[in-house]
Amino acid sequence: MQPAIAVRELTKKYEEGASGTLALHGVDLDVHAGELLMLMGPSGSGKTTLLSIMGCILTASSGSVRMAGREVVGLGEKQLPALRLEHIGFVFQGFNLFPTLTAGENVELMLDLKGISAAKAKKRAQELLEQVGLGEKYGAFPADLSGGQKQRVAIARALAGDPGIILADEPTAALDSHTGRNVMDMMSDLAHKRGRAVVIVTHDSRVLNFADRIVRIEDGAIAGNTEAEMVPPGLWSHSLPQAAVGLV
């Protein structure tokens, strides 16, 4: 099966300073639909750079990144936003919700970008919020939501564009144990029940047993690629009832 994202010989060099900084070199990685992959590694190892390149936010210095069979390295600034909009949903560590919009409007914004009419967007936003268990929070502003609720709104927003790929940067870092586990359950369901390719950058060892595969990055290169059965047990398990998660 064709991978959702296929990375080959990827190099990223930041042209800063006299010699520049080699953030990634020789990275090969496939991410498949229905897979939850975690990128781990120490700070500065290059995992966020890799996530950014896979998200078409950053351009590679060399190598190849194919998304849904299409080469994205070398595409211009005008083509990349459309690609992000079509294929990728982002979940950020700091949620990155629009504080002046309600939870529902935050989701609607994504639908508006996709060109969906206001009436349809409103209905779809309501459905998505219900799917993440926040149907009653449509009119709530982010400031009135807990961290876990904000991240669930962010997930609903990421799903609004119906992307094949979900890229998450430390989605549990700002959450307590309970809400963190809840969010990971959702991410797991997105991969396993809704067939998304989910890539999560994390330092959080508690979430490891949600992963199908853990890719360890060190000094800009892949230092390890561990399959699910080899994943050491984390603190969290898939303990929440699926009905509570609401993504089925």
Added chain:
Amino acid sequence: MPPLAQRNLFHDKVRLTVTLTGIVFSVVLIVVQLGLFLGFTTATSNLIDHSGADLWITSKNVPYVEQGVAFSERKLNQVRAVPGVGDAQKIIARWTQWKRHDGGQDSVQIVGINVDDPMERPWNLVQGSAQDLKSPDAVILDELYKQKLGVTGVGEVFEIGGHRARVVGFTSGIRSFTTSPYVFTTFKNAQNFTNLREDQTMFILVRVVPGASVEQVRRDLLEHVKDVEVFKTAEFNRMTTFYWMFTTGAGVAVLIAAVLGLVVGFVVVAQTIYATTVDHIREFGTLKAMGAPNSYIYKVIMKQAALAAVMGYALGMVVSVFVVHGSQKGGAAILMPPQMAVGMFFLTLMMCVGAALVSINKVTRIDPAMVFKG
């Protein structure tokens, strides 16, 4: 589109207040400066604008209305004999001294007219009538200058150019550009007040017969009447305005102030709109990361700027109307004709949208990867 622009604007009340204050300040500043310029410009040519004449005849080389030189009033008959001349009247406009009751003296500009002719009659009369000028020594002046000239009401007697003068009425809002108020009187009185010889006049005003070419009449007058200049009213108006506004430097100063008002206004608006955009820079970064094209973000910023412009303009106009109204009782009028109010709307919109372009430049350079930083 979800109401991102509106919400960004209204969400932070303090920021909104600062933004609107900046725009209101700019609107008022520009209205005051342009209004002053317009007020001064209008004041320089008040007499000409309200003369009702088509042509002004002066002696040779008269650069502006206050610099008239006396010439023989016998030319009036020559003027009346030229084909196409419908009405011709001699008038005097000349500086002289007004003596107050306290013994102090002030310079005034005497305007001597034919009371029975519609040309150059005092306008905006609030007390008395032009016909009252027929009574002996009668003068009419503007109520703006009552205090300056020591006048309290109709019937008071003063001395002008050593001759008795009695106030019979008041006009409203007839300002002179100089500090010397206009004092309307009959032609005969004006000759006395300005010590002009009985056979002399300063100007002859002409109205052409209906249907006649003003330009043709002007050419005929120049041909038939010697040693005079003949100006179309608009031309004489321009000459007078140009003299006072630009040759003296007074207008240049006001014009520079008006331009500075525009520049300062733009800078203030640009700064406030820019700050509003920068406040939301991370959100715009998120929008870019989500896949929003630059045009979508520009639309949000432009809408924000346009909304701020409309609100700032509305509030600014309310303040400006009070300022303009207040200035009507002062020596320097700030004028705001409807065209200027409409123009200000578009200027405010342009300023805000222009300022937003500065912000857009900043947003264009946002690295969407910023969303992964903390």
